[in-house]
Amino acid sequence: MKASKYNIFSVTEQGKETVFNTMTCALAEIDDPFKKLYRNIDTINMNEITNEQFELLSAMKEAGFLVEDFIDEKKVLKYQHYMGKMNQSIFGLTIAPTLACNFACPYCYEDAGMGAMSEEVQDALIENVKKMASHGRDIEITWYGGEPLMALDIIERLSRAFMEICDTYKKKYSAFIVTNGYGINDNVISRLKKCRITGAQITLDGGPKTHNERRILKGTGGSTFDKILKNTKHLKQEGFNVNIRINVDRTNFDEVNDLVDIMIDNGLKDLPTGLGHVTAYTEVCSSVAESCLDMEEYAALNNDFQKLLYEKGMLAHIYPYYPGVKANYCCADTLGAFVIDPEGHMYKCWNDVGYTEKAVSTIQNFEAPDEKMFHLGLDYLMWTPFDHAKCEDCKYLPICMGGCPYKGMAAGNEPDCEKWRYNMKDIIELTCENNPEGIHS
Numbered sequence: 001m002k003a004s005k006y007n008i009f010s011v012t013e014q015g016k017e018t019v020f021n022t023m024t025c026a027l028a029e030i031d032d033p034f035k036k037l038y039r040n041i042d043t044i045n046m047n048e049i050t051n052e053q054f055e056l057l058s059a060m061k062e063a064g065f066l067v068e069d070f071i072d073e074k075k076v077l078k079y080q081h082y083m084g085k086m087n088q089s090i091f092g093l094t095i096a097p098t099l100a101c102n103f104a105c106p107y108c109y110e111d112a113g114m115g116a117m118s119e120e121v122q123d124a125l126i127e128n129v130k131k132m133a134s135h136g137r138d139i140e141i142t143w144y145g146g147e148p149l150m151a152l153d154i155i156e157r158l159s160r161a162f163m164e165i166c167d168t169y170k171k172k173y174s175a176f177i178v179t180n181g182y183g184i185n186d187n188v189i190s191r192l193k194k195c196r197i198t199g200a201q202i203t204l205d206g207g208p209k210t211h212n213e214r215r216i217l218k219g220t221g222g223s224t225f226d227k228i229l230k231n232t233k234h235l236k237q238e239g240f241n242v243n244i245r246i247n248v249d250r251t252n253f254d255e256v257n258d259l260v261d262i263m264i265d266n267g268l269k270d271l272p273t274g275l276g277h278v279t280a281y282t283e284v285c286s287s288v289a290e291s292c293l294d295m296e297e298y299a300a301l302n303n304d305f306q307k308l309l310y311e312k313g314m315l316a317h318i319y320p321y322y323p324g325v326k327a328n329y330c331c332a333d334t335l336g337a338f339v340i341d342p343e344g345h346m347y348k349c350w351n352d353v354g355y356t357e358k359a360v361s362t363i364q365n366f367e368a369p370d371e372k373m374f375h376l377g378l379d380y381l382m383w384t385p386f387d388h389a390k391c392e393d394c395k396y397l398p399i400c401m402g403g404c405p406y407k408g409m410a411a412g413n414e415p416d417c418e419k420w421r422y423n424m425k426d427i428i429e430l431t432c433e434n435n436p437e438g439i440h441s
């Protein structure tokens with residue numbers, strides 16, 4: 001037996017000694033018997049240990065703090081990573097039926113310039129979904145834009161076809177929508193239900209004042225906060241799984257407190273609510289770069305936010321927000337996931353939508369993309385932290401996996417450390433604070 005490479009030891013402000021393992025995400029308070037066994041693990045004679053020591057050793061092994069000598073944890077991690085990348089059980093499509101939007105947000109990276117999706121592109125989509133379902137793949141759709149509700153008729157036509165295909169091939173079908181929430185009404189809700197869309201993500205930008213300055217109606221510049229709030233309640237009452245994303249930067253984080261109060265006053269206490277890290281990803285939104293938080297600042301604010309949600313009795317999934325083990329990062333480094341624009345260009349990353357030179361295929365030519373596109377797709381798919389010295393021996397690797405591939409590649413092939421690298425110690429502290437009886441792996 002030997003110690004795991006992925007143990008992180010720390011001491012809380014109250015003097016509790018802890019160990020967290022990033023391979024399993026187990027966290028335990030440690031005491032002298034733990035430390036003694038851990039220190040002597042290389043030389044311990046299993047025939048000479050007491051029953052208590054044996055039990056403790058077994059628990060340490062189960063939690064991943066100790067591993068058998070023959071286990072190469074990095075190799076296991078690498079295996080899981082490539083298995084995750086090459087997962088073929090799901091065909092996941094994020095579809096933008098239009099890039100048009102009824103809002104004009106200053107940081108938005110979608111640059112409209114294409115019309116709505118033509119029937120020819122829709123038919124190519126249907127054909128490929130059929131092929132994938134017939135090969136045994138479940139179908140997962142996220143409707144995206146622009147503002148996808150501006151092309152609801154296209155969503156309906158495609159949904160009908162996808163549902164029929166999945167019913168025919170007995171494959172699972174699931175659908176979700178990312179919307180600004182402005183266009184929700186009774187008629188839209190009933191149409192979304194017929195499309196088997198069960199969940200929605202809606203974005204708010206702080207309290208009413210800032211939100212109304214940023215998420216403005218195109219053309220009139222009119223405010224949108226009250227209507228979005230009302231529509232969010234409506235969606236929730238109709239049984240949709242709604243989650244709220246609050247976009248934050250240096251200028252609006254202090255409004256989050258008031259916003260949470262408004263949500264509570266409006267009966268939205270039980271909606272999963274998270275922060276969106278506004279980042280100047282593309283040229284379209286580079287004007288907001290100065291107000292963006294860096295990852296270290298964002299990680300600290302995220303902890304404060306989780307604490308706020310907890311203290312106000314909001315649903316915060318689990319508190320504190322806790323990491324999970326990642327095989328790979330996102331759709332960009334997964335074989336069976338694509339983002340599709342209205343003209344049928346297929347991308348690996350949401351941020352590339354509309355930049356056709358970043359397309360890795362087209363839905364019309366999905367199985368035989370041109371060579372240049374194919375190799376661009378390979379750049380994303382094969383992006384791996386295992387190619388980077390700074391990640392190879394990093395203890396956070398199992399919960400970070402090298403961070404966002406888009407940011408990593410944009411930074412000249414430099415992996416972008418996830419927030420856990422900056423806030424894990426605080427998360428351990430908060431977890432201990434909220435489990436005064438002690439924590440067990």
Ligand code: SF4
Nearest residue numbers: 330332349350404406
């Ligand atoms: S590469 Fe980064 S920005 Fe693109 S989809 Fe993945 S996480 Fe999002």
Ligand code: SF4
Nearest residue numbers: 391394397400415417
């Ligand atoms: S990106 Fe940073 S935190 Fe993530 S594995 Fe690499 S070095 Fe570690």
